[in-house]
Amino acid sequence: DLNPQTEERQDTLPFLKLVRPRRSAPKGRKPRARRAIAAHYEVHPRLGQDGAQAGVDGTVSGWEEAKINSSNPLRYDRQSGQFMVSGLLPLRPGSSLRIRTLPWAHLKAAPFLTYFGLFQLMPALSPSLLAPKGPPGDMGGPVREPALSVALWLSWGAALGAVACAMVLLTQQTELQTLRREVTRLQRTGGPSEKGEGSWRTASTKTQSSDGVEARENGERSRRRRAVLTKKQKKKRSVLHLVPVNITSKEDSDVTEVMWQPALWRGRGLEAQGYVIRVWDAGVYLLYSQVLFHDVTFTMGQVVSREGQGRQETLFRCIRSMPSNPDWAYNSCYSAGVFHLHQGDTLSVIIPRARAKLSLSPHGTFLGLVKL
Structure with missing residues (x-):
């Protein structure tokens, strides 16, 4: 207690x-921590x-x-x-x-x-x-x-924030006006202004001419950089969205394959080739896949795999439980991920069930890649 x-x-x-009130320490004495x-x-x-x-x-x-x-x-x-x-x-x-x-x-x-x-x-x-x-x-x-x-x-916080924003805006406005005056002066004279007369103008002619040449070179370099950036920005990103056309069941391997066709296609880095998608442009891609199943098998799902450079790799798989009642057996399985794909890789979607029942509607079953 x-x-x-x-x-x-x-x-x-x-x-x-x-x-x-807080007391200040007397002079000559070290304040306490x-x-x-x-x-x-x-x-x-x-x-x-x-x-x-x-x-x-x-x-x-x-x-x-x-x-x-x-x-x-x-x-x-x-x-x-x-x-x-x-x-x-x-x-x-x-x-x-x-x-x-x-x-x-x-x-x-x-x-x-x-x-x-x-x-x-x-x-x-x-x-x-x-x-x-x-x-x-x-x-x-x-x-x-x-x-x-x-x-x-x-209210105190809002007032302090408003004052800080006003000071920043005033500073930026002053700097912007100064830059505008400099640009206008350079456009008129082709270099720094030549104010002054007599001996000062004669002595500073070489300096002004060299400054003008340097300013023009800087301007040309800036224009070249902007041109390169603009060209890169105009380059289309590779985008491919696929919808199903048909499915093929293989009894010997107990799988069902999906044949795809492009619904949205931009760029030249990706190409649909029947059951597979071929990568022509290496890079980092967002890969997504969805399958709408109408099957009464207790579990259904799809496997997205990559084959290239002498090996086969499973990128991701999606598994869903299915009801035994055919009237309720409607489940979609969606999965996505980001992967680094190499030139020449082929991608495929396989359902590890023979005679799998799935929807061929474009809004129920689809596959897509977007280069990041």
């Missing part, structure tokens, strides 16, 4: 830290048990303060099962926290499994906004008008 005087002092000190405000609580098991039990409303009780606390910003009330916050941000002093879970839930009471903690990231900017409302002598009174404090904080 805690001493009442000690408990009262622990409850009052955090409020005094918020209300009392500010101690971080943090709290860490753990649930300890009851005697003869390895865990804890939540209440009827899911409240987790039985919290105990850990020895690693660097300060005492919280006070736990065992009777109510609440944490009394006395100065942590962004919560107002006097607020309470309740840890809840499912009703009558069994909790593992281990320090690395069930714990609760708070840490103050920054000191209070305005203690008057966070101090509890009440008479001057009532330091531990209830908190009043919490919406006013939140509104003040939001």
